[in-house]
Amino acid sequence: MEARCDFLQWLQMDMSLNIFMSLDDPSDLIRASAVSPSWHHFVTANGLCKQLCLRLFPQLSSVSFVTEPSCGLKKSADVGSSNSVEWEALEMEHRAYAFLVRALTTFTPKDCIAEAISASSTDNFPEESIQNTLDPRDRVLRRASYWSSKGQSDPSVPETLIYKVTGNLCVITEISVQPFLAYFQPGFPIYSAQSVRFRMGHPRSPEDVESDPRNLPLQHPADDKFIWTYTSQEFPMTQENYLQKFQLPEPVICIGGFLQIELLGRVQRQEMDGLFYICVSYVEVMGQSLFPAFDVKNLEPSGKLLLKYNPEVQHCASPISSYRQPLATSANMLHDNLRGLELLLNMLHGNAPDHEHNDWDDDDDNDNDLDLVPM
Structure with missing residues (x-):
């Protein structure tokens, strides 16, 4: 344990990208972004959640802009930018595409x-x-x-x-x-x-x-x-x-x-x-x-698409809340789901979880704790 190191410090950029892009499960990629500040920066700066989303659903390649109600319109920022405004755009894209790819891959038709x-x-x-x-x-x-x-x-x-x-x-x-x-x-x-x-x-x-x-x-x-x-x-x-x-x-x-x-x-x-x-x-x-958590708008005359992401509705009963299982009916299940959502939101903002108090080692709670939306 004393000799452990971050492979990002030793490998070239292309090799590190290949390792992270081999994660084809949204939950795994989000977990990786919460391991350390450097991993969070790498996943966010390179838009890996967006790349995974486009790889699974190429129809989204026509989306050129992402917006949140509190952040306004943001165009995709360049990778590696140190500008605070562009980093804010990257952080917002990371959150939006992380929730989107998870929602698109876990639902009950x-x-x-x-x-x-x-x-x-x-x-x-x-x-x-x-x-x-x-x-x-x-x-x-x-x-x-x-x-x-x-x-x-x-x-x-x-x-x-x-x-x-x-x-x-x-x-x-x-x-x-x-x-x-x-x-x-x-x-x-x-x-x-x-x-x-x-x-x-x-x-x-x-x-x-x-x-x-x-x-x-x-x-x-x-x-x-x-x-x-x-x-x-x-x-x-x-x-x-x-x-x-x-x-x-x-x-x-x-x-x-x-x-x-x-x-x-x-x-x-x-x-x-x-x-x-x-x-x-x-x-x-x-x-x-995916409405009301997500919506799209055609931006005329360019023909480009605007992806609207509203994280506030993640706390409300919505169509997305039916993914994977019925709405929680007991106080204990509701508490677990809200706790899992809080954990995920912290992860998406780059805050690593407190490993002394997390439940990742508990197989029974693993799925609930890492759901992107409350059940």
């Missing part, structure tokens, strides 16, 4: 559709509106509940459905679509698509869409009002009446809060008019909103 925005076409509006796809029941008030496209003689004509998810920053893991079975038509036809594809993005003009998405007409195309920053692979659908789940290869951040479902190829012709239709009875999007 739930349905996160906020509202239906528009469909590329609707056969009979409002009876067959996209709004019907938000209700899992196939009948509402004794009427069939589904969305129907207009009929097409060409089965290759696609259709699109656009939804707003909860918050402008939402991590999505799975999308499910249930084709509609027309139980009132001869032969009980199922109007599915051949395949589906998913896009995520943000509005071209925040003033027109973000202020009130309901201004968009539900029965007309609205694709030209959005910029899609993510496009999934194409998933085959089966012509069966059940909720078909399409799991994304890895969780994807929906930056901007809008999701498009592309329905590709038609398989069912309607007997009465000989045209091909696509009908959907229910849509479900599984993921987790």
